Amino acid sequence: MALTTSNSKSMSLRNQPTDFDHQRWLFETKGRYGIGNAYWQDEDNVNRETGTSLADFADKPWKPLTARLRFRPAFLAHTDVFISTADPEKEPPLVTANTILSILAVEYPIEKVSIYISDDGGAILTFEAMAEAVIFGQIWVPFCRKHNIEPRNPESYFTQKTDPTKNKKKPDFVKDHRWMKREYDEFKVRINGLPDVIKKRSEKYNYIEEMKGKSSGSGSGPVSVSHTLSLPAETAQATKATWMADGTHWPGTWMNPVADHKKGDHAGIIQLMSKIPENEPIMGKDDEGKLDFTDVDIRLPMFAYVSREKRPGFDHEKKAGAMNSLVRASAILSNGPFILNLDCDHYIYNSMAIREGMCFMMDRGGDRVCFIQFPQRFEGIDPSDRYANHNTVFFDGNMRALDGLQGPVYVGTGCMFRRYALYGFSPPRAVEYSGIVGHKKKQASTLSPSQSLQIVQEQDDDPETSPNEKHPDLNLPKKFGNSDMYEDNTEWGERIGWIYGSITEDVVTGYRMHNRGWRSIYCITKRDAFRGTAPINLTDRLHQVLRWATGSVEIFFSRNNAFLASSRLKFLQRIAYLNVGMYPFTSIFLVAYLFLPALCMFTGQFIVPNIDATFLTYLLIMTITHALISLLEVKWSGIALEEWWRNEQFWAIGGSSAHLAAVIQGILKITAGIEIAFTLTSKSAAEDDEDIYADLHVVKWTSLFVVPLTICITNIVALIMGTARTLFSVLPQWNKLVGGAFFSFWVLAHIFNKRSHSILSSNSRRIIERHGENCLVTDSDCKLSVQVQPTSSNLVTAMKPDSTVLQEAKNQINEWSWK
Numbered sequence: 001m002a003l004t005t006s007n008s009k010s011m012s013l014r015n016q017p018t019d020f021d022h023q024r025w026l027f028e029t030k031g032r033y034g035i036g037n038a039y040w041q042d043e044d045n046v047n048r049e050t051g052t053s054l055a056d057f058a059d060k061p062w063k064p065l066t067a068r069l070r071f072r073p074a075f076l077a078h079t080d081v082f083i084s085t086a087d088p089e090k091e092p093p094l095v096t097a098n099t100i101l102s103i104l105a106v107e108y109p110i111e112k113v114s115i116y117i118s119d120d121g122g123a124i125l126t127f128e129a130m131a132e133a134v135i136f137g138q139i140w141v142p143f144c145r146k147h148n149i150e151p152r153n154p155e156s157y158f159t160q161k162t163d164p165t166k167n168k169k170k171p172d173f174v175k176d177h178r179w180m181k182r183e184y185d186e187f188k189v190r191i192n193g194l195p196d197v198i199k200k201r202s203e204k205y206n207y208i209e210e211m212k213g214k215s216s217g218s219g220s221g222p223v224s225v226s227h228t229l230s231l232p233a234e235t236a237q238a239t240k241a242t243w244m245a246d247g248t249h250w251p252g253t254w255m256n257p258v259a260d261h262k263k264g265d266h267a268g269i270i271q272l273m274s275k276i277p278e279n280e281p282i283m284g285k286d287d288e289g290k291l292d293f294t295d296v297d298i299r300l301p302m303f304a305y306v307s308r309e310k311r312p313g314f315d316h317e318k319k320a321g322a323m324n325s326l327v328r329a330s331a332i333l334s335n336g337p338f339i340l341n342l343d344c345d346h347y348i349y350n351s352m353a354i355r356e357g358m359c360f361m362m363d364r365g366g367d368r369v370c371f372i373q374f375p376q377r378f379e380g381i382d383p384s385d386r387y388a389n390h391n392t393v394f395f396d397g398n399m400r401a402l403d404g405l406q407g408p409v410y411v412g413t414g415c416m417f418r419r420y421a422l423y424g425f426s427p428p429r430a431v432e433y434s435g436i437v438g439h440k441k442k443q444a445s446t447l448s449p450s451q452s453l454q455i456v457q458e459q460d461d462d463p464e465t466s467p468n469e470k471h472p473d474l475n476l477p478k479k480f481g482n483s484d485m486y487e488d489n490t491e492w493g494e495r496i497g498w499i500y501g502s503i504t505e506d507v508v509t510g511y512r513m514h515n516r517g518w519r520s521i522y523c524i525t526k527r528d529a530f531r532g533t534a535p536i537n538l539t540d541r542l543h544q545v546l547r548w549a550t551g552s553v554e555i556f557f558s559r560n561n562a563f564l565a566s567s568r569l570k571f572l573q574r575i576a577y578l579n580v581g582m583y584p585f586t587s588i589f590l591v592a593y594l595f596l597p598a599l600c601m602f603t604g605q606f607i608v609p610n611i612d613a614t615f616l617t618y619l620l621i622m623t624i625t626h627a628l629i630s631l632l633e634v635k636w637s638g639i640a641l642e643e644w645w646r647n648e649q650f651w652a653i654g655g656s657s658a659h660l661a662a663v664i665q666g667i668l669k670i671t672a673g674i675e676i677a678f679t680l681t682s683k684s685a686a687e688d689d690e691d692i693y694a695d696l697h698v699v700k701w702t703s704l705f706v707v708p709l710t711i712c713i714t715n716i717v718a719l720i721m722g723t724a725r726t727l728f729s730v731l732p733q734w735n736k737l738v739g740g741a742f743f744s745f746w747v748l749a750h751i752f753n754k755r756s757h758s759i760l761s762s763n764s765r766r767i768i769e770r771h772g773e774n775c776l777v778t779d780s781d782c783k784l785s786v787q788v789q790p791t792s793s794n795l796v797t798a799m800k801p802d803s804t805v806l807q808e809a810k811n812q813i814n815e816w817s818w819k
């Protein structure tokens, strides 16, 4: 078994004299890129593949960056993959199914991958889409293996712009490809038809039930596939149930929600969707009608659908709760020592991704690594990325820099954990830092079993800072609970698993691990490991930013504030976490700053009464520092000027809206105890014929716009008044003021008159649709008028998109005779 890693260039060059020609070295030695420590075992001193040995490098100032190590596949660790989904409306099952397919086809020993999906919606639609995905996977996965397909997400694969035959050697590729495309199209039709199928089926069964009369007791049918934790409700008889294909009630949420069968109130479901694979490969055959899978392993990894039980009155702790239920369920089924977590819209783009991550876990010193975070890469972003979705400075600058400290922060999807670390244990060896800037290092002490037991009995020590335990299992029942149905009075979410209490569970969970002395790794692969979607319209994007910023404020006001960190958190890492907790507060200063131009205009005074040398010196220092920071950001993350500018713009928009709102929400939470809702980000599944950026121009009113709009309007008014004042300066004082006000009013009225129906006015529900050069303008009361007004997109504005209005409008267009 050979594992290779590749990594960012800056990391690779770290230990090299600048004149070292890395490309040349790679070429001459047939070496490979990567960060892993080149570790050469004594008995295997000569690398058989390249013919080089460690001795060859003894007199060189540089060392190879990676080594290919051979080891037996038996050493490879088992990996569990967790996917979270919560709502089939906002997270289309087709997207989730595609993600699952990309994981089913991952390049990793098949018997060593187990996939778990958590469905917080308890939706039959998701359930059946998953079943369909497994059926389709039985041909899709061997096809991927046979022809070495990338990426293994069928939707992305078939919509790729590049030539599919590139690098394909097998003669039957073109034929197979075409066959597969047809199969996929049919698969899509089946998935999209599911809501209808389920509805019709349920109607049929409900009708039969009704006919049979009330006495039969519909609720008592065998709930064969599901492991129901509560009794079927007797009261459900008279209502319209949702039925599974095998003629039993769906234990999750129903289309007509009733008690015990609605969101937040339903039984737990766990169902194996694919059988547990054999340990040995099973080769396919040349099957007429299907593809020729001779010599291709046709097994699929294990795949389980899990929908945790939910009951009213319990806090289900959002994604963190969902993940913990998977940790517990998977511990019984497969208990993989490593856990890869992906959101439902993030698929495996590089089928070798798990192996890449595993390199770090298996490397020397890897036992101190708690998680491996991969950069989050997004598809479907508008070319100019106007709302800074790519977040390049963060993912290619900050996170890499953190990798040089104690490791990147955990930022959610695309992260691989060590199960042991998730269980709240300390690393096998930890370092304690002391001194003003934490420059003094000392190995943390370890306790003998008897001392450890004493600590457990006393229970007044903070486990974060207490010495490592040689036998951490001593207080297991207290920490983990006795496998009860609920997690009350255990440390789940407290110290174990994903941490509760914040809507950005990710940062907190990672913080706790770093705080115990674990290290994390940032793994940038040459070919993106995972790819996902991001909200491209301003409203959804701002809500996302709001959630993240609120999470930060929550962290700031909690025990997870880095000021309270243990001495195992490195000094600079602590600064980084402080920044994570504090950045939303900068919005207060930003907003004040953004009002300054208006203030100056209104008062006719500059912010500093007299510009002297001291002032200019301060100004110069700050400007230069700021410019240098920007320069470094641009240089390190490798972005172009446009992207940098977009970042700055979005920082101003987000800073004056979402960040400020986050600060207010956070303060309300700690003072008045008002809970914060998790607004799920919508993931669009673009139809083939749709403009993929149509979403970009959708403006949905949100109160987050209030502050930025106020800033804009105030500044515009001030500017106009200032100008007017200068123009009218020949007139007496009071005339200037009245004149200025009148003039401003006139200009503003003009601007608003033009734009009011499209952007600002909240009662306009216009939908403008483009047909060639013509535009159709629809009012809420469906009056139609045609204007010749070319626009950049087919859907310019939809204040409150109303599908019925749109449909009626479309129907009318069909009757309309266009010139």
Ligand SMILES: O=c1ccn([C@@H]2O[C@H](COP(=O)(O)OP(=O)(O)O[C@H]3O[C@H](CO)[C@@H](O)[C@H](O)[C@H]3O)[C@@H](O)[C@H]2O)c(=O)[nH]1
Pocket: 084, 085, 086, 087, 091, 118, 120, 317, 318, 319, 322, 342, 343, 344, 345, 411, 412, 413, 503, 504, 505, 506, 544, 547, 548, 678, 679, 680, 681, 682
């Ligand atoms: O009650 C809930 C709410 C959310 N989710 C899942 O959590 C994930 C993230 O939700 P999303 O709306 O996509 O948020 P994003 O802002 O796009 O996600 C980022 O930020 C989140 C924290 O705010 C992290 O959990 C994610 O991993 C990270 O990718 C999705 O898979 C959801 O299905 C649940 O399982 N249960």
Ligand SMILES: [Mn+2]
Pocket: 343, 345, 533, 681
């Ligand atoms: Mn997401």
